Amino acid sequence: MTKSFAVTGFLKDYYIYLVLIVLVALLASANLDQFPLFERGNFLYKRNIINILRVSAPILVICGAFTLLMVSGYIDLSVGSAMSLSAVVYAMLALNGVPFLPAFALTVLVGVLLGAINGFLVVRMRITPVIATLITLSLYKGIALLLVEDGTSAIKSGGGLKMPGWFNSYGRSGALLDLPASVWVAIAVTLALIVIQKRGVLGKYAAATGGNPTAAKLSGIKTGRVVFGLYVLVGISAALAGIARSSFMSLGDPLSGDGMELTAILVVLLGGTAFSGGEGKVQRSFIGALIIMCLTIGMLTIVPAYTQTLVIGAALLLAAATNHLVSRKGGRK
Amino acid sequence: MASSTQIPALEIDELTRDYPGVRAVDAVSFAIEPGTVHCLVGENGAGKSTLVKMITGALAPSAGSMRVNGKTHNPTNPQEARDNGIATLFQELHVVDELTVRENLTLGLEAKRFGFLIRSDLDDRVVKTLAAIEPSIDPAVRVSSLSVAQKQIVEIARAASSGASVIIMDEPTAALSEREVERLFEVIRRLKDNGVTVIYISHKLEEIFTLGDIVTVLRDGKHIATKPLVKVEGRPELIEMMIGRTVxxxxxxxxxxxxxxxxxxxxxxxxxxxxxxxxxxxxxxxxxxxxxxxxxxxxxxxxxxxxxxxxxxxxxxxxxxxxxxxxxxxxIALVPEERRTQGLFTAMSIRENIPVMNLPRMSKGGVFRADKEERAAHEFVSRLRIATDSIEKQTEKLSGGNQQKVVLAKCLFSQxxxxxxxxxxxxxxxxxxxxxxxxxxxxxxxxxxxxxxxxxxxxxxxxxxxxxxxxxxxxxxxxxxxxxxxxxxxxxxxxxxxxxxxxx
Amino acid sequence: MTTLAVSPITARKHRRLSDQGFITVMVAVVAVLLFLLASVLVPNFFQLQNMINLVTNNWAVISLGVGVTFLLVSGNFDLSVGGNVALAGVLSVWLAQSTGGANTLSTGLGFPLPLALAGAMAGALAIGALNAFFVVRLGVPSIIVTLGTMMVARGLAQVITHGSQRNTNLPDGFGTLGNLTLFGTVKLPVVLMGMLLLVAVFIERRMLIGRVTYWVGANPVAATLSGIDRGRHVTRLYLFSAAIAGMVGILLASEFKSGFSNRGMLMEFDALVIALLGGVAIAGGFGSVIGMFFGAIILAVVTSAATGLVLSPDWQFILKAVAVFLAITAQTWALARRNR
CATH class of the missing domain: 3.40.50.300 (P-loop containing nucleotide triphosphate hydrolases)
Structure with a gap:
């Protein structure tokens, strides 16, 4: 028993990196000529990598905060809707002539508000996290749809208004090393959260809240505040994801975040975070996100797009089951 | 009693606690000398746990007072008791498995700046405290990799380093092997050398004699004796004090x-x-x-x-x-130990609780026999004299005795x-x-x-x-x-x- | 309601309504009040046809709500029903389509219709079995499992239809079931929904498995220690819910004579919403099918009144959110006051 534990312990810590390496190697050896997303035959060709990263910016920026929330034993199903709403708000601000920085800041502020509403429902109203965030999933989505005029599907140029030039450069044009700012923001946020998890009070208290809530409370930790703060953090990251997505697509689509909650759960579970709380690392979720994005985009080269839902669903079940089997603690029947 | 020139670590004066119909602790008075291992013994129901709950602020006394190091000790919640320097080692472990030993030792006490943890003397102090009482535990490992005994020691070190002057241990050896018990005893002795007072509660008299300095015996909520263990003439005398002349x-x-x-x-x-x-x-x-x-x-x-x-x-x-x-x-039918969590469906009525252990008898072609259920409920309410105005009463609202009778009725109905x-x-x-x-x-x-x-x-x-x-x-x-x-x-x-x- | 179980053995005076009955009555009263309010505010709302439509337009979600309610009472989520509706519908079409069509999407397996329908049901039940396996055997939280199977089911439907739909080369009788009308105007699916509700209420109130569902949800530990095979029961409930989803999927496919991979989108969400509006508690052990039905009426009144007031259909999401929030806080508040 103990020996196999040591082996699984090692696998648990590092398998995720191996998976990414193997996956990239496989994709690199495949012939990608037919697929328009990839300009040249090799997956590792620079433009292809840039493409994958800028498409992935939303999940990359969300996965860190989402990990910390799940480590604390809570969940946010509204993250996709919050992302959509932020995308719409950001596009509206831009379309109506608000300059980049204020528009960016205001959208992030919206994210703070959306996260705070979740935190309020869960911490103060004591509504079960799943239900509370299902309520706001519907609420945020509804608001996003209402903000978009009837008869149009998204906020975009038209009717005398035109998106400013800077709007899509955030998510598309190379800012540094040819990667757009959205990717750099995702990387910066992830690095910041890695540090917060390792050295920050919030990171430690999140683990304590998820690992042993009674012990955390007995130690004088205000777990309610921790959870509230984490919801706000997820709200901010959803706003950043919305900005990245709307900028990449050059429009504010009220459905652009649909399904993001599933991808986020999948990525975090894949990274080895236990849904019972306490356990989990930001950097592993980040790698998990890269794997999922490589997999889904790479898959498009071999199989048609309509297989994606099935693969993600199956991956979610598989990740949940493996996670459970690996992290199961021994005990009574 | 030992010389009392020193101020007692904990002084209990005429402490009383009433429950409806029962006086669980009856005007108990004794003092605990600093730097001793003070054992608390008594049969089940003697009042030990009620007494401890009052000391740790989980229960309010009905009458009487306490003093810690000469200062009034009147905690209204566990946090206040801890602030007064009284720490408790619960049977249920309060460590976070997912954090390291060091992180656990400083949990809630961290030095922080701008939301980040910073190094402080606290880190060194807790590590030193831990090293002093159990050098074999590496402060950098995750608590999940420790044994139950080691986790307990981490909790003790945490209490000691947070400045507790009195540590209460309630049956700390229940889940430990013999070797682990010995280690724990060494830890307790070292704590004592550092001036910490330990209140030690155990049913294992062997442990009391091995470890204790002074023993206090409770029986039926009353204080029977407090005396140094060296003056107790072996197990027979202690047992006699615990049970009295006659059972x-x-x-x-x-x-x-x-x-x-x-x-x-x-x-x-x-x-x-x-x-x-x-x-x-x-x-x-x-x-x-x-x-x-x-x-x-x-x-x-x-x-x-x-x-x-x-x-x-x-x-x-x-x-x-x-x-x-x-x-x-x-x-075979079982009336489980914890009736509220294991035996009863507390949200449901008496009637709805009774038939659950005999489903074949309750169904006719899959249809639930509501008539039988009702008859059984009436029968058991009168046969077991369950005090209720209706069989529809939610079991949550029954007294403990009546709840237990409902659980018993469930089992009896199973035949x-x-x-x-x-x-x-x-x-x-x-x-x-x-x-x-x-x-x-x-x-x-x-x-x-x-x-x-x-x-x-x-x-x-x-x-x-x-x-x-x-x-x-x-x-x-x-x-x-x-x-x-x-x-x-x-x-x-x-x-x-x-x-x-x-x-x- | 427990009053259904009255037997003549004892006269019972001053019998207090159970919490369960209390909440169900409360939900029904709210539904009626909302309907009256809407009748006053919204022009042309108070019409017989409109009242009938409130139920008949929602037959699919109400049917799904039955399985979802039983599972919630037992302490488990089922979010896979919407995807399962799509899967069953697409399967029934694909299996029934004749072989040798002009292109892939018009070529099926050419099964005889009954066999095709049986195959579709089998597909739906397989999803239910998958739910049960992960929840019961592996102990993975039901919310995660059924989110996964929701995608697996819809994903399979998308694979079969190449992300779109199949609607050609179908046998003649394929559209019969979904478009058949009985008693003049009532569609067969609505009649089936009515029958399902009756059966469900009977199971819940009168059958042993109904009562077992409450025991399992109210206190899983006590249920196991009382000799109940919890895993087997939850498995049965997942299969039951999947069977309903399969039926709904087949009927919808028949009604539109097409297997559309996006059919049933968000139905799992609506089924959960009407159950919550109807007073079903996600903690388990509490709730009823009748309550869920009135919850569906509440939602239907609110959304159709909103449409009547010329609000954009996008309002439905906000209305649902507000309704669920109010329902949950009202229930908590009412029960706390009542049991003070």
Whole structure:
């Protein structure tokens, strides 16, 4: 028993990196000529990598905060809707002539508000996290749809208004090393959260809240505040994801975040975070996100797009089951 | 008593706590000298845990006062008690498995700046404290990789480094191996050398004599004695103080002789039990007596197939099966230890609770027999004298005694031939207690077999025909009840003594 | 309601309504009040046809709500029903389509219709079995499992239809079931929904498995220690819910004579919403099918009134959110006051 534990312990810590390496190697050896997303035959060709990263910016920026929330034993199903709403708000601000920085800041502020509403429902109203965030999933989505005029599907140029030039450069044009700012923001946020998890009070208290809530409370930790703060953090990251997505697509689509909650759960579970709380690392979720994005985009080269839902669903079940089997603690029947 | 020139670490003065109908702690006064290991002993129900709850702020006293290091100690919650320097080591561990030892030691006390943890003397201090009491634990490892004993030591180190002057330990050795117990004792001695006072509660008298400086004995909520252990003349004197001269036992041998063996257990062994074997005969009331952690609940759950075990259990010449469902089908029913979480459907009515253990009887072609359910509810409410104005009353709202009767009714409705009752009268008032005993006796008179798992000596001596004595997962002896039963000897055996006793 | 179980053995005076009955009555009263309010505020709302439409337009979600309610009472989520509706519908079409069509999407397996429908049901039940396996055997939280199977089911539907739909080359009788009308105007699916509700209420109130569902949800530990095989029961409930989803999927496919991979989108969400509006508690052990039905009426009144007031259909999401929030806080508040 103990020996196999040591082996699984090692696998648990590092398998995720191996998976990414193997996956990239496989994709690199495949012939990608037919697929328009990839300009040249090799997956590792620079433009292809840039493409994958800028498409992935939303999940990359969300996965860190989402990990910390799940480590604390809570969940946010509204993250996709919050992302959509932020995308719409950001596009509206831009379309109506608000300059980049204020528009960016205001959208992030919206994210703070959306996260705070979740935190309020869960911490103060004591509504079960799943239900509370299902309520706001519907609420945020509804608001996003209402903000978009009837008869149009998204906020975009038209009717005398035109998106400013800077709007899509955030998510598309190379800012540094040819990667757009959205990717750099995702990387910066992830690095910041890695540090917060390792050295920050919030990171430690999140683990304590998820690992042993009674012990955390007995130690004088205000777990309610921790959870509230984490919801706000997820709200901010959803706003950043919305900005990245709307900028990449050059429009504010009220459905652009649909399904993001599933991808986020999948990525975090894949990274080895236990849904019972306490356990989990930001950097592993980040790698998990890269794997999922490589997999889904790479898959498009071999199989048609309509297989994606099935693969993600199956991956979610598989990740949940493996996670459970690996992290199961021994005990009574 | 020891010289009292020093200010006592903890002084308890006329402390009293009343529950409805019961005075759990009755004007108890004693003082605890600083830097000693002060043991608290007494039978179950003697008032130890109520006393400890008042000291730690979990319960408010009805009367009396306390002083810690000379200052008034009147905590209204556990946090205040901790602020006054009183830490408690609960039986349930309060460490975070996912954090490292060092992170656990500083949890809630961290030095922080702009939301980040910064290094401070605290980090060095906790590590030093830990090293002083248990150098073998690496502060950098995750707590999940430690043993239960090591986790306990982490908690002790945490209490010590947070400046606690008094640490209360309630049955800290319940889940430890012998070697681990020795290590824990070394830790406690080192704490003592550093001037920390330890209040040590244990049923294992051996531990008291090995470790303790001073012992306080409680009995029936009253303070019996506080004296240095060196002046206690061995186990017999301590036991005598704990139980008094007489244990009321009004056992009357029942007229019908026990029948054939219905249940045979051979070599039961699991996480707690060590090679336990016994027989139970038809029509008998047998008692399993032992103190906290002796293995009573484990035996009951093993017979009911609720836990896994090695060894075999044969009921009416058949192995019992692997699930409670199998056991129930074979004719065994269990009244579990925790009635609210394991026995009752508290959100449901009396009527809805009763039929659950006999589903075949409740269905006719899949249709639920509501008429039978209602009849059964009325029958059991009157037969067991459940005090309620309606069978529709939500069981949540019943008193403890009546809740227990509903659980009992569930089992009786199953028409089981062997009833396992785990702590059947815990938290039950005196009147209901007597009624439950009467029910048990009449069941046995009707040739049912009853096994009672109890930590109350009076209970097993009052009603059981035979008593199995348990200590630390082992069956130490089986005795036949009667006038010649030596209660001191029983207590000696269940507290780890080694006197020999004839097997029944 | 428990009053259904009255037997003549004892006269019972001053019998207090159970919490369960209390909440159900409360939900029904709210539904009626909302309907009256809407009748006053919204022009042309108070019409017989409109009242009938409130129920008949929502037959699919109400049917799914039955399985979802039973599972919630037992303490488990089922978010896979919407995807399962799509899967069953697409399967029934694909299996029934004749072989040798002009292109892939018009070529099926050419099964006889009954066999095709049986195959579709089998597919739906397989999803239910998958739910049960992960929840019961592996102990993975039901919310995660059924989110996964929701995608697996819809994903399979998308694979079969190449992300779009199949609607050609179908046998003649394929559209019969979904378009059949009985008693003049009532569609067969609506009749089936009515029958399902009756059966469900009977199971819940009168059958042993109904009561077992409450025991399992109210206290899983006590249920196991009382000899109930919890895993088997939860498995049965997942299969039951999947069977309903399969039926709904087949009927919808028949009604539109097409297998559309996006059909049933968000139905799992609506089924959960009407159950919550109807007073079903996600903690388990509490709730009723009748309550869920009135919850569906509440939602239907609110959304159709909103449409009547010329609000954009996008309002439905906000209305649902507000309704669920109010329902949950009102229930908590009412029960706390009542049991003070």
């Amino acid at each position: 009321a036992h009004n056992y009357v041998p029942r007229p019908n002789p026990p029948g054939d063996v219905v249940l045979t257990a051979r070599g039961l062994t699991n996480h707690l039990l060590k090679n336990v074997s016994f027989d139970i005969r038809k029509g008998e009331i047998v008692g399993f007596y032992g103190l906290v952690g002796a293995g009573k609940t484990e035996i009951a759950r093993a017979i009911f197939a609720a836990d896994s075990y090695d060894g075999e259990i044969i009921f009416k010449s058949q192995p019992v099966g692997h699930t409670p469902k199998d056991a129930l089908a074979a004719g 089981a031939e062997l009833l396992l009752l785990d702590e059947p009268t815990r938290g039950v008032d005196v009147g209901a207690k007597t009624e439950i005993y009467d029910i048990i006796k009449s069941l046995a008179d009707q040739d049912n077999t009853v096994a009672i798992f109890s930590s109350e000596l009076e209970e097993v001596l009052g009603i059981c025909d035979r008593i199995f004595l348990l200590y630390d997962g082992q069956l130490r002896a089986g005795i036949r009840n009667g006038d010649n039963v030596d209660t001191a000897q029983i207590l000696d055996l269940v507290t780890g003594g080694s006197m020999q006793e004839d097997a029944a």
